[in-house]
Amino acid sequence: MEANVAHVERILAVFFGIVVFFVAVIALRNDWKSRGIENQVFKIMLGLLALGAILGILAAFGMLIGKGVA
Amino acid sequence: MAVASVTHPGFAGHAEEPDQLYVETRELRIQGFLLFMVSDLVLFSSFIFAYLYLRNSGQGWPAGGPKLDIALAAINSIVLFGSGATMHFALENWKHGSFTKFANWIVMTIILGAGFLSGQVMEYIHIGARWDSGIFGASFYTLTGMHGLHVFGGIIYLTVLLLQAAQGKYTFTKYTGLTLGTLYWHFVDVIWVVLFSIFYLL
Secondary structure: OHHHHHHHHHHHHHHHHHHHHHHHHHHHHHHOOOOOHHHHHHHHHHHHHHHHHHHHHHHHHOOOOOOOEO | OHHHHHHOHHHHHHHOOOOHHHHHHHHHHHHHHHHHHHHHHHHHHHHHHHHHHHHHHOOOOOOOOOOEOHHHHHHHHHHHHHHHHHHHHHHHHHHOOOHHHHHHHHHHHHHHHHHHHHHHHHHHHHOOOOOOOOHHHHHHHHHHHHHHHHHHHHHHHHHHHHHHHHOOOOOOOOOHHHHHHHHHHHHHHHHHHHHHHHHHHO
């Protein structure tokens, strides 16, 4: 039962991770030419959001798992 | 768009230009908020480096390492990152003059933030380590707890922003508060990228 739940969680994480990654990249592309200090910070944060989505996807695939993870 | 233009008081501001005082102080308010975020970043950095130091020193670290649930952490992280995307949509819709869409996206952000906190509670239940059970427990609960408090504070912050926006406190040309709320929510997301990496991926 727990294995099934974990499997569903992984599938959902991969699916929504891909969605979040593309949303972050598209938002970053749209904001690329924006000016102003807040937009510069937004760009950095959107980039890190995309990175986080990639990490989440890789972790869900089991490709990036730390020593202390079950 | 049509709904917003009829019902929301902010639409009245769509035609008028921001006054000089607003233009002059806007950048300063944003810079002040960024300074607050930097101070918060220093706080998190202190605890993160303390965690990494303790972990690598090896003394008192649990034999074989603690057992964390990667599947739960992955979906929970994506939920929080997704909330960053919905918050971005909320601000973009406000910029384009749609209060209804802004409200929908910010409510979605609040729901996802609450979902993330629920996932954290589940992790706390299943982790098998306590706050006072050793240096792993102390570091894990301190960092994730501090982050969870920031998320909880962010949920309240966004709720207040939504209520203020509904009352017409912001117009479609004067919305610095909403920009700051979005910055704060992205900050909470980005901190989790680091925490997720050091706890689950290293």
